[in-house]
Amino acid sequence: MTKDRVFDVVVVGAGVVGAGIVRELSKYDLKVALVDKQPDVGDGTSKGNSAIMHTGFDAKPGTLESQMVREGSVLFRTEVAPALNIPFEETGAMLVARTDDEFAQIPKILEKARENKITDVRQLTSDEMYGLEPHLAQGVKGGVLIPKESITCPFTPPLAYVTQAVVNGAKLFLNTEVTGVRFVDGVHDIATTNGQITTRYVINSSGLFSDRVEGFMGFDNYKINPRKGEFIVYDKFARRLVKHILLQVPTPHTKGILISPTIFGNVLLGPTADDHDDVNDTSTSREGLMRIQKQGSGLLPGLIGNEDITTTYAGNRSATQFAEYQVFFRGEKNWVTVGGIRSTGLSASLALARHVVEGMRGLGLALSQKREFKNIRMPEVSEFRARPYQCPDTIRGNQRYGHIVCFCEKVSEQEIRDALGGVIPAANLSAVKRRTRAAMGRCQGFNCMPVVMRMIAEARGMSVKQMYESGVQNGI
Numbered sequence: 276m277t278k279d280r281v282f283d284v285v286v287v288g289a290g291v292v293g294a295g296i297v298r299e300l301s302k303y304d305l306k307v308a309l310v311d312k313q314p315d316v317g318d319g320t321s322k323g324n325s326a327i328m329h330t331g332f333d334a335k336p337g338t339l340e341s342q343m344v345r346e347g348s349v350l351f352r353t354e355v356a357p358a359l360n361i362p363f364e365e366t367g368a369m370l371v372a373r374t375d376d377e378f379a380q381i382p383k384i385l386e387k388a389r390e391n392k393i394t395d396v397r398q399l400t401s402d403e404m405y406g407l408e409p410h411l412a413q414g415v416k417g418g419v420l421i422p423k424e425s426i427t428c429p430f431t432p433p434l435a436y437v438t439q440a441v442v443n444g445a446k447l448f449l450n451t452e453v454t455g456v457r458f459v460d461g462v463h464d465i466a467t468t469n470g471q472i473t474t475r476y477v478i479n480s481s482g483l484f485s486d487r488v489e490g491f492m493g494f495d496n497y498k499i500n501p502r503k504g505e506f507i508v509y510d511k512f513a514r515r516l517v518k519h520i521l522l523q524v525p526t527p528h529t530k531g532i533l534i535s536p537t538i539f540g541n542v543l544l545g546p547t548a549d550d551h552d553d554v555n556d557t558s559t560s561r562e563g564l565m566r567i568q569k570q571g572s573g574l575l576p577g578l579i580g581n582e583d584i585t586t587t588y589a590g591n592r593s594a595t596q597f598a599e600y601q602v603f604f605r606g607e608k609n610w611v612t613v614g615g616i617r618s619t620g621l622s623a624s625l626a627l628a629r630h631v632v633e634g635m636r637g638l639g640l641a642l643s644q645k646r647e648f649k650n651i652r653m654p655e656v657s658e659f660r661a662r663p664y665q666c667p668d669t670i671r672g673n674q675r676y677g678h679i680v681c682f683c684e685k686v687s688e689q690e691i692r693d694a695l696g697g698v699i700p701a702a703n704l705s706a707v708k709r710r711t712r713a714a715m716g717r718c719q720g721f722n723c724m725p726v727v728m729r730m731i732a733e734a735r736g737m738s739v740k741q742m743y744e745s746g747v748q749n750g751i
Contacts, residue, residue, distance in 0.1 A: 288481030317433030323590015368424035504546025683716020
C-alpha cells in the first residue's frame with residue numbers, strides 16, 4: 276500500500292454533509308480523504324434540493340436536527356458563505372394561513388420557533404401579508420414571517436467546501452465506489468472500484484447509500500427509504516410575482532409545498548414527498564407535477580398556468596424509518612455514522628461537520644489545528660451580483676469573459692474554461708452546468724450545447740464523437 280492511499284480519516288460520500296465534514300477536517304494536521312462513487316462533488320441528493328437555507332424554526336425542539344440546522348444556517352450566512360463567495364439572499368419566508376384551522380395553528384408555530392431559539396419570527400395580519408406579497412391567493416387569513424430564511428445556490432456549497440478542503444491538503448477520490456470494508460487492529464482497509472484505501476477512522480456520510488455502507492461493518496441501525504421530491508422551475512419573468520419563500524402551514528402528515536424565488540432569478544415550486552424503492556430514480560411524473568401545481572395555485576394563482584416553465588427535476592431524500600438524524604460514534608470500530616439527514620442537510624451541514632469532528636476527539640483522534648487554513652473564492656453565479664460579462668475590467672484582462680456562449684444564462688467562454696480547469700475540474704456536461712449555469716436557461720442548451728460539448732471534449736483530449744460514444748457526456 277503506497278503512502279498516498281493511507282489516511283487518518285476517510286469520509287465516504289461527497290454530498291453537502293460529507294463536503295462540510297471534509298472541509299472541517301482539513302483545518303487540522305491530518306491526512307484526510309473524501310470518496311464518492313459519482314464523477315463529481317454534490318452529484319447525488321445534494322443537487323436535487325430546494326436551495327433554501329432553513330433557520331430551523333419548525334424543527335422538533337430539543338433534537339439534534341433542531342440544533343444543527345439553527346447553528347449551521349447562522350454559520351453559513353455570517354461566516355462561510357461570505358468568505359467563500361457562495362451566493363445567498365435573506366429573502367425571508369412567509370407561512371401562509373389560508374383557512375381558519377390553519378390560522379389557529381399560528382400560536383403553536385410561534386411557540387415552537389421560540390423553543391428552537393428563533394426569536395425574530397412574528398405573526399402577520401391578512402393586510403400585512405398582502406402588503407408584502409400582493410399576488411397571494413385571495414382569502415388569506417394571516418401568517419408568520421421568518422426573516423432569516425434564505426435562498427442560496429444548490430450546487431456551490433458542496434463544491435466550495437470540497438475545493439477548500441483540497442486546497443488545504445485533502446485528497447479527493449471520485450468515480451470510487453466503496454465495495455467492502457475490513458477492520459483489523461484499529462485499521463480499516465476499504466475496498467473500492469478504484470483500488471484499496473487504508474485509514475484509521477471512517478465517517479459514513481453516503482446519503483442514500485449509507486445503510487449499504489453501514490452493512491459492510493455489520494451495522495443495521497436504520498434503513499434508507501428514498502423519498503422523492505419533484506420540482507418545477509419557472510421562467511425568470513415569474514420572479515416579479517414573489518419576493519419571499521412562501522410556505523404552507525404544515526399538517527400532521529406533511530409540510531406541504533413551497534414557492535420560492537431562486538438565486539438564478541427563477542421561481543421554484545415543489546416538492547412532492549413520495550416514498551419509493553429505487554434510490555436511483557429521479558424521474559418526474561405527470562401526476563406529481565400536476566399535484567404540486569394544484570397546491571401552488573392555492574398560494575400564488577398567478578404563477579400556475581400563466582408563467583412559462585423552464586424545466587422540472589426531482590431529487591431523492593435520505594429518509595429512514597426514524598424522524599431524527601442517525602448520527603453515531605462507535606469508538607470500538609473507529610467509525611462515525613451520519614445518516615438519515617433528509618431535506619435539511621444543506622442547512623445543517625456546517626454545524627454537523629463541527630459536531631462530528633469534535634465527537635471524533637472523543638474517539639481518540641488527535642486534533643492539532645494547522646497554522647494556516649487557506650481560503651478560496653467561488654466564481655460568481657448569482658443573478659443579483661455582477662457577473663464577468665458585466666465587468667469591463669475583467670473583460671479587458673481576458674476577452675474570453677466577454678464572449679458569451681450561453682445567451683440564456685449569460686455564461687462566457689472563459690467561465691466554462693475555468694470550470695473545466697478548476698481545482699476540481701468539471702468532468703462532464705452536468706458538472707459544467709452546476710458550476711456555470713450554462714445550458715440551464717430557457718432553451719435548456721438547444722443553442723449552446725454544441726459549443727459547450729466541444730469545449731468539454733477538447734479539455735478531455737478527445738473528439739465530441741469519442742466523448743459521446745464513451746458515455747462521458749452524462750445524460751445527453
